[in-house]
Each structure stands twice: as C-alpha cells, then as structure tokens.
Amino acid sequence: MNDILIKNLENAKSVGIAGHIHPDGDCIGSSLSIYNYIKLNYKDVDVDVYLEDYPDKFHFIKGSDEITNNDKSDKVYDLFIAVDSSSLDRLGYGIKYFESAKKTICIDHHISNEYYADEVVLDAKASSACEVIFDLLDIDKINKDIAEALYLGMVTDSGVFKYEQTSRKTMEKAGRLLDFGVDTTAIIDGAFYEKTYRQNQIMGRILLESMLLMDGKCILGYCTKKLMDFYNVGKEDMDGVVDQLRLTKGTECAIFLYETGDLEFKVSLRSKRYVDVSKIAVHFGGGGHIRAAGFTMNGTMHDIVNNITEQIELQI
Ligand code: 5GP
Ligand code: MN
Ligand code: MN
Numbered sequence: 001m002n003d004i005l006i007k008n009l010e011n012a013k014s015v016g017i018a019g020h021i022h023p024d025g026d027c028i029g030s031s032l033s034i035y036n037y038i039k040l041n042y043k044d045v046d047v048d049v050y051l052e053d054y055p056d057k058f059h060f061i062k063g064s065d066e067i068t069n070n071d072k073s074d075k076v077y078d079l080f081i082a083v084d085s086s087s088l089d090r091l092g093y094g095i096k097y098f099e100s101a102k103k104t105i106c107i108d109h110h111i112s113n114e115y116y117a118d119e120v121v122l123d124a125k126a127s128s129a130c131e132v133i134f135d136l137l138d139i140d141k142i143n144k145d146i147a148e149a150l151y152l153g154m155v156t157d158s159g160v161f162k163y164e165q166t167s168r169k170t171m172e173k174a175g176r177l178l179d180f181g182v183d184t185t186a187i188i189d190g191a192f193y194e195k196t197y198r199q200n201q202i203m204g205r206i207l208l209e210s211m212l213l214m215d216g217k218c219i220l221g222y223c224t225k226k227l228m229d230f231y232n233v234g235k236e237d238m239d240g241v242v243d244q245l246r247l248t249k250g251t252e253c254a255i256f257l258y259e260t261g262d263l264e265f266k267v268s269l270r271s272k273r274y275v276d277v278s279k280i281a282v283h284f285g286g287g288g289h290i291r292a293a294g295f296t297m298n299g300t301m302h303d304i305v306n307n308i309t310e311q312i313e314l315q316i
Contacts, residue, residue: 004121005034005081005136008105009042012078016101018050018094020085022235025156025191028054030083030107030129032063033137033149039063041141048075050094055236057190061152062145069093077101082117084129084153086110086287107132109157111278112287124289127165128157134173147180148187155188159243164291192240202231203241206256210245213309217316219251222301223258235260246270253277253312257304260296265304268294280311 009015017034019027031049038047049067058064071093080101085091086108091098098104098117106117109126126132130153137146154174158166161174178184195203202223210221221241228234235258242256254270267284269277270292277293284307286295297304 001138002121002135004119005105005107005133006138008079008103008119009038009045012045012103014046014075014077014079016048016050016075016077016080016094016097017083018080018085018091018098019083020090021052021092023051023054023058024084024239025058026128026130026153027051027084028058028061028064029149029151029153029156030133032061033130033133033146033153034081034083035063035066036146036149037137037142040143040146041138048077050092050097052092055239057194058152060186060190061149063149071096078103080104082106082108083133084108084110086112087114088116090287107136109289110287111289112282112293125165125167127163127167127170128153130154130157131170131173134176139176142180144180144182147177147182151177151182151184152187152191156191160188160192165289195240196237198231198233199237199240202228202233202237203244205231206241207244210248212248212251214253214313214316216250218253218255218309218312219245219248220305221245221254221256222305223256224301225259228258235266242268242270246272252316255305255308255312257297257301259301263300264296264298265301266294266296267304267308268292269308275312275315279315280308283311284308 017031019031035049080098104117105119107121111124123132130150206221245254253275256268257265260266271277276290278288281288281293281295284295
C-alpha cells in the first residue's frame with residue numbers, strides 16, 4: 001500500500017474531490033470511493049465532491065445524492081484531490097477549488113497526464129483510476145459502498161475486464177472487492193449493457209449510417225444535433241456507441257463524433273492493436289489512453305473527419 005493519500009488525509013480538516021467533466025463510471029467510482037472512505041474513517045473531516053450531473057444508471061453509488069454541481073462557494077480546502085483527470089481544465093466545477101486549495105493531489109492513469117498537482121500518483125499501466133486508488137486505501141477500512149464504487153470504475157474502464165490494460169493485478173483487486181458482497185451482475189448489466197429504448201434507437205441509427213474508411217481498417221460513426229433532437233437523446237446517451245463501432249471485424253480504429261454546439265464536435269477514438277489514439281487526441285488538444293482517447297474540436301464535420309483521418313493514416 002502506498003500511504004501518500006492517507007498521510008495527506010491525516011493533516012487535513014477539509015477535503016475537496018473532483019473528477020472530470022462528463023463523468024464516466026471510473027471518474028464517479030474514484031471520487032465517491034474516496035469520499036465514502038473519508039466519511040467512514042475521518043468523521044471530523046469536512047468533505048465535498050464536485051462533479052457534473054451524471055446518468056441515473058450510476059446513482060446507486062453511495063454519495064451520489066451529496067454531490068455539489070456548482071462552483072459558487074468560497075471554500076478553501078486544506079486538501080484537494082483530482083481523480084481520473086489528465087489536465088486541470090478537465091475538472092469543471094472543481095477547477096476553482098483546486099486552484100485555491102492549500103495542497104493538491106492528482107490520482108490518475110492517463111498516459112497524457114500533465115502533472116498539474118503538488119503530488120501526482122500516476123500509473124499509466126493501470127486499467128482505471130479506481131485500480132490506482134485501491135492501492136492508496138487501507139483495505140481493512142473499506143466497506144461495501146466503497147467496494148462498489150471501486151468495482152464500478154474497474155468494470156467501466158477495462159470494458160468489463162477485456163481491454164489490453166486489464167492485468168492480473170486488475171483481476172486480483174476486483175476479486176478482493178467481491179469479498180464485500182458487491183453485486184457484480186447488477187453493476188455490469190447496469191453500467192454497461194442495459195440501454196433505454198431511445199439509446200438503442202440512436203445507436204442503431206449511428207451504426208446504420210457508419211462507414212468504413214482506409215480499406216476497412218477504420219470505421220467512422222457520427223451524430224448530428226438534429227438527429228439527437230429527433231430521438232430526444234443527450235450526450236449521456238452516447239455511451240457505448242464508440243465501443244460498438246470498435247467491435248467491427250477487421251477494423252483497427254474507430255472514430256465517433258457527435259455535435260455538441262455550433263460547429264463543435266466531441267470526438268471519441270478507439271483502437272485495437274497498434275494505433276496510439278492518445279497521441280492523436282493530444283495533437284488535437286485532448287487526451288486519454290493508447291487505445292481510448294478523446295477531444296473536442298471545432299469545424300465542419302467534413303473538415304474534422306479529414307483532419308483526424310490524416311493523423312490516423314500516419315499510423316496505419
Ligand atoms: P471517451 O471517448 O470515452 O469520451 O474518452 C476516452 C478517454 O479519453 C477517457 O479516458 C477520457 O478521459 C479521455 N478524454 C476524452 N475526451 C477528452 C478531452 O476532451 N480531453 C482530455 N484530456 N481527455 C479526454
Ligand atoms: Mn474517465
Ligand atoms: Mn479512467
């Protein structure tokens with residue numbers, strides 16, 4: 001066990017925690033595992049979590065109804081912990097408190113991490129930030145709520161234990177969490193496979209209109225604002241689309257983009273074996289991992305796709 005987090009917690013009377021904007025299961029699990037750990041073991045510490053609103057499917061994690069989604073107070077924290085976030089601008093509501101805090105720690109697993117905190121615990125080989133956090137907490141002081149939060153993060157970011165980064169350590173840590181009575185079936189179905197009718201419809205439509213590029217080595221899927229409005233879906237309903245595109249046989253690379261504003265698109269990239277998509281995302285001002293990365297880009301869809309495919313072709 002690495003005692004860096006525990007040591008810092010012992011000297012703090014107030015702690016703020018934040019994950020990245022557009023929270024995913026790893027970011028939520030990371031933030032709330034630490035939050036619940038502090039609530040359980042450091043009863044005198046004043047602790048807050050800053051996260052944007054996130055999908056209902058993650059609300060079973062304890063603490064979900066205690067999250068602050070604004071930056072309106074003037075609190076100055078003794079310690080601020082950033083999780084699963086490669087750069088400061090990813091912290092959203094947390095940025096203000098991170099900047100004013102007396103001490104900051106970043107716990108992450110993104111290869112593109114920008115070392116923006118006083119202390120950085122980075123393991124770019126770890127499949128999730130929750131896997132990194134597992135090593136920072138005393139296993140004898142966790143309970144089922146904390147185990148569920150950590151398990152959710154591990155499941156989410158490892159693609160249910162199938163992505164390349166999934167190691168023996170990942171499996172061993174997840175295994176330890178089962179001892180706390182985590183309902184693995186419910187978490188895996190709920191976080192990964194269950195879709196609303198509308199989510200299935202939009203995914204079907206995007207797959208239907210997807211196209212193969214580069215002799216079938218790359219697949220492109222896209223969604224306009226108009227289409228999102230037609231199916232009455234938001235960005236939170238796009239989870240899993242890029243992963244389905246990635247599964248297309250024969251492809252190395254998947255690109256998925258959806259319109260977030262006027263001439264603005266959120267781009268997700270995935271690869272299977274040799275394309276380093278993190279490099280491409282960093283090139284366009286984003287970040288991520290070797291096999292999963294993303295960024296936001298301005299321009300027409302045509303221009304954006306041209307720019308991205310040019311970068312992918314350099315590696316294919
Ligand atoms: P997704 O494609 O699922 O949104 O993200 C894949 C990975 O890339 C995640 O680990 C996520 O944190 C990272 N990522 C996605 N979008 C951005 C972005 O705009 N900036 C940075 N720095 N990382 C991103
Ligand atoms: Mn994340
Ligand atoms: Mn993560």
